[in-house]
Amino acid sequence: MTSAPARPVDLYPTRGTDERLIGRKDPVVWSAPGTAGPFWARELEEYERDGFATVDAIVTPEEVAELRDELDRLVTDPAVREDERAVVEPHSREIRSVFEVHRTSEVFARLAADPRLVGRARQILGSDVYVHQSRVNVKPGFGASGFYWHSDFETWHAEDGLPRMRTVSVSIALTPNHTTNGSLMIMPGSHRSFLGCAGATPEDNYRKSLRAQEAGTPSDEALTTFAEACGIRHFTGPAGSATWFDCNALHGSGDNITPYPRSNVFLVFNSVENRPEPPFAAPVRRPSFIAARDVVPVG
Numbered sequence: 579m580t581s582a583p584a585r586p587v588d589l590y591p592t593r594g595t596d597e598r599l600i601g602r603k604d605p606v607v608w609s610a611p612g613t614a615g616p617f618w619a620r621e622l623e624e625y626e627r628d629g630f631a632t633v634d635a636i637v638t639p640e641e642v643a644e645l646r647d648e649l650d651r652l653v654t655d656p657a658v659r660e661d662e663r664a665v666v667e668p669h670s671r672e673i674r675s676v677f678e679v680h681r682t683s684e685v686f687a688r689l690a691a692d693p694r695l696v697g698r699a700r701q702i703l704g705s706d707v708y709v710h711q712s713r714v715n716v717k718p719g720f721g722a723s724g725f726y727w728h729s730d731f732e733t734w735h736a737e738d739g740l741p742r743m744r745t746v747s748v749s750i751a752l753t754p755n756h757t758t759n760g761s762l763m764i765m766p767g768s769h770r771s772f773l774g775c776a777g778a779t780p781e782d783n784y785r786k787s788l789r790a791q792e793a794g795t796p797s798d799e800a801l802t803t804f805a806e807a808c809g810i811r812h813f814t815g816p817a818g819s820a821t822w823f824d825c826n827a828l829h830g831s832g833d834n835i836t837p838y839p840r841s842n843v844f845l846v847f848n849s850v851e852n853r854p855e856p857p858f859a860a861p862v863r864r865p866s867f868i869a870a871r872d873v874v875p876v877g
Contacts, residue, residue, distance in 0.1 A: 585855065585856070586741045586855060588858050589603050589604075589741070589742070590603075590731070590732075590735050590743075590772045590774065590858075591774050591858075591859075592732055592735065592736050592772075592773075592774035592775050592794070592858070592859050593736050593774075593775060593776075593777060593778055593779050593794065593859035593860075594774065594776065594859075595776060596776050597773060597774060597775060597776045597796070597797055597800055598773075598774040599771055599772070599773055599774075599800075600771065600772040600773075600774060601770070601771060601772075602743065602769070602770050602771060602772060602826065603743075604742050604743040604744060605704075606625070606626045606629070606743075606769065606770075606824060607622050607625065607626045607701075607702055607704075608702065608703050608704030608705070608744060608849070609700070609701050609702070609703070609704035610704070613701055613704070615697050615698060615700065615701030616693075616694060616697045616698050616701065617631070617698055617701050617702075622701065622702070625702065625822065625824070627766075627767070628766040628767060628811075629764065629766060629767060629768065629769030629770075629823060629824040629826070629827040630764055630766070630811075630813075630821055630822060630823040630824065630827060631821075631822045631823075632813065632815070632819065632820065632821050632822075633819065633820045633821075633822070634815065634816075634819050635816075635818050635819060636694055636695070636748075636750060636818065636819065636820040637689075637694075637750060637818045637820075638818065639817075639818060641689075641818070642752060642817045642818045644685060645685060645686070645689065645750075645752055645843065646752050646753075646817075646841070648683055648685040648686065649714050649716070649752060649841055649843075652673075652676050652679070652682075652683065652714065653672075653673045653676070653714075653716055658673070658676060659673060662865075662867070663676055663677040663678050663682070663867045664676050664677075665677075667722060667723065672716070672718055672722070673716055674715070674716060674717075674722070674723075675713050675714065675715050675716070676713060676714050676716075677711070677712070677713045677867050677868055678711075678712060678713075678867040678868075679712050679713060679714055679843070680709050680712040680845070681712075681867075686712065686714075686843065689750075689843065689845070690709050690712060690845055690876060691876045691877050692877075693877060695748060695845065695847075696847070696876055696877030697877075698748070698822065699746055699748075699847035700877075702746045702822070703744055703745070703746060703847065703848075703849040703852075704849070705744075705849045705850055705851050706849075706850045706875040706877075707847040707848060707849060707850065707875065707876060707877075708847070708848060708850055708870065708872075708873050708874055708875055708876055709845060709846065709847060709848075709870060709876055710734070710738075710740070710745060710846045710847065710848035710869060710870050711844070711845075711846040711868060711869060711870065712843075712844065712845050712846070713843075713844050714752075714841065714842070714843050714844070715841065715842050715843075715844060716839070716841050717759065717760045717831075717834040717839060717840040717841065718834070718839045719759070719834060719835075719836055719837040719838055719839050720834075720835065720836075720837065721833065721834070721835060722760065722833065722834040722839075722840075723833050724760055724830065724831045724832040724833045724834075725830050725831050726795055726830050727795065727796060727801055727828055727829070727830040728794060728795055728796070728828070728829070728830065729768075729772070729773065729796075729825070729826050729827065729828055729829075730745075730747065730825050730826075730827075730829075730846075731743055731745065731772070731825040731826040732772070732773070732774070732775060732794050732826075733794050734825065734869065735858050735859075736779060736794060736857060736858055736859035736860055737779060737794075737857050737859070737860040737863070737864050737869070738854055738857065738863060738864055738868075738869035739854040739855040739856050739857045739858060739863060740825075740848065740852060740854055740855075741852065741855055741858075742849075742852050743769075743772075743824070743825055743826050744825075744848065744849040744851070744852040745825040745846060745847065745848045745849070745852065746822060746823070746824060746825060746846075746847050747822070747823055747825065747844060747845070747846045747847075748820050748821070748822045748823075748844070748845050748847075749762060749813075749820065749821045749823070749842045749843075749844050750818070750819075750820045750842060750843050750844075750845075751815055751816065751817050751818065751819050751820070751840075751841075751842055752817055752841040752842060752843060753817055753838075753839055753840055753841045753842075754814075754815070754816050754817055754838070754840075755813060755814050755815055755819070755840055755842070756814055756836075756838065756840075757812045757814055758836050758838075759834045759836045759838045759839070759840045760831050760832050760833060760834035760840050761812055761813055761814050761831060761840065762812075762813040762821060762823075762829060762831050762842075763810050763811065763812055763813070763829060763830055763831060763832075764810070764811050764813065764821075764823060764827050764828070764829040765804050765805060765808040765809065765810055765811075765827070765828045765829070766808050766809060766811050767807070767808045768804050768808050768826075768827055768828040769824040769825075769826040769827040769828075772826060773796050773800055773804075773828075775794050775795060775796060776797070778859075779794075779857075779859055779860040779861065781861050781862075796828070801828075804828055808828075825846075847876075850873050850875055853873055854869065854871060854873075
């Protein structure tokens with residue numbers, strides 16, 4: 579009789595009775611120094627230090643126009659609105675996010691496999707990569723709600739079973755991102771400490787968290803401590819610019835009460851050597867359209 583494989587040690591316990599601060603146990607940049615790729619050495623040094631790196635023009639204006647057209651097609655398609663992969667704003671009833679766009683759209687599938695993106699992800703993670711999650715976030719003007727402060731890894735570890743911090747996100751602007759229209763905010767250096775959050779994970783938490791995250795969010799006291807130690811950086815830029823950020827960086831964004839929409843596509847690359855395990859702090863895994871389970875390398 580064979581025994582079940584041993585569960586990996588939980589290096590980052592969370593969703594317990596108390597908050598706990600744990601020093602990062604994983605590298606930030608996994609590839610060896612001097613590994614060839616699209617990032618310059620200086621950019622990787624900045625990424626390792628701060629937990630993020632910006633690229634001013636990762637896609638061309640012509641490509642942005644194509645991506646915008648595809649985004650408009652998705653958010654105006656009644657079939658997409660009715661699909662469980664679409665998240666709708668509670669008040670305006672406009673689409674807030676559409677998940678798994680690299681599987682439902684040929685345009686976004688090409689973007690997810692683009693060497694300009696995949697090469698950078700491989701450089702950071704030191705291995706082949708697959709798409710753990712993809713989505714478009716739409717913040718129309720006049721009241722689109724923001725995303726509260728959180729670490730993506732806390733959720734991906736607790737609810738998706740990612741064991742190690744070997745995951746990177748890239749946010750590509752499809753409209754100009756201003757400080758006033760709900761742009762991304764990150765606390766530089768916050769990626770070096772893991773904040774295990776207090777409180778259990780409700781059943782089917784993803785249904786609520788995609789609209790307003792509550793489980794897995796830091797306390798006001800913890801956020802104040804991090805903000806005072808790290809500061810807060812706003813990310814602005816024209817359409818076509820991109821921000822790469824570490825899975826454990828504390829980030830969030832405010833509401834958009836301006837007339838100017840903010841739309842971005844997010845791609846999350848995970849190392850093929852960081853296969854999902856059963857959730858570390860949730861009753862069941864989230865659906866595969868939020869957290870992919872088939873570890874198929876891209877590019």
